Amino acid sequence: MNYMFERKATDFRDIENQTPVIIAEDISVRRNERFILRNISLVLHQGERLGLAGPNGSGKSTLLKVLSLLIPPSSGRLTVLGFMGDGRSSVTVRRKMSIVFQQPTTLTGSVLQNVSIPLRMRGLSAREATKRAYEWLKCFDLEKLAFQRIHTLSGGELARLQLARAFAMEPEILFLDEPFAAVDATSRSPLKVLLREILAKNKVSLLLISHDFRDLLDLTERTLVLLDGHIVAQGKTQTLRIQSPLVREIFPE
Ligand SMILES: Nc1ncnc2c1ncn2[C@@H]1O[C@H](COP(=O)(O)OP(=O)(O)OP(=O)(O)O)[C@@H](O)[C@H]1O
Structure with missing residues (x-):
């Protein structure tokens, strides 16, 4: 399949060497005796574009809310822009x-x-x-x-x-939860081209949630796949479907 953006090998920066802007360790969220997120650990690096994928109800929006300090996790440790997510620093950090x-x-x-x-x-x-x-x-x-x-x-x-x-x-971290949901197929591609250009000019770190794996291929370097509140697959967005039968099953095309 031809995707809109062909990545060149030189496109990939050495993200792992960048400063982490979010470090989540063993994050769980429990509601009414049910685990919505279970033992999530992840790192978002400065300038990285990270995708979050998964079926309906897998916990994507809840994870976004935890990482953006809108809701506290039930357990686990979270460091955002160098601050522990302990509530006291959240106003300062959320302004970024x-x-x-x-x-x-x-x-x-x-x-x-x-x-x-x-x-x-x-x-x-x-x-x-x-x-x-x-x-x-x-x-x-x-x-x-x-x-x-x-x-x-x-x-x-x-x-x-x-x-x-x-x-x-002018944020340091940008969280986008299904930003193209209301955008029709014709307008979606030009908007993604524009967004990609803007992201290339900015140092902003991105967490993008989308149901459409093509959005993640077009805009992110790395993707995490959630299923029932667990991370079940992660890796370079371009190769994740090739490497993981489970990801192919969740996203058949
Ligand atoms: N405050 C809450 N109390 C109880 N259950 C909740 C609460 N918030 C979310 N849930 C449940 O947690 C699960 C995950 O919800 P979430 O919105 O994070 O999933 P999602 O992957 O973003 O789904 P979608 O793709 O449909 O937007 C759902 O089953 C939802 O009903």
């Missing part, structure tokens, strides 16, 4: 992360306000926030919609707005 959720989170108001208001809340002046918001709207081809009301956007436009807002915060 952006999260795009499966269900779009928007403010009321205009497209521009949705990008600039969070920047104002981070302490930027009105002028700086508007300038930076415009730059990112332009990057995602949304500047013509800057004054459009948020509820009038199409699903695809909303998806691009979520990404523009996430990048505008």
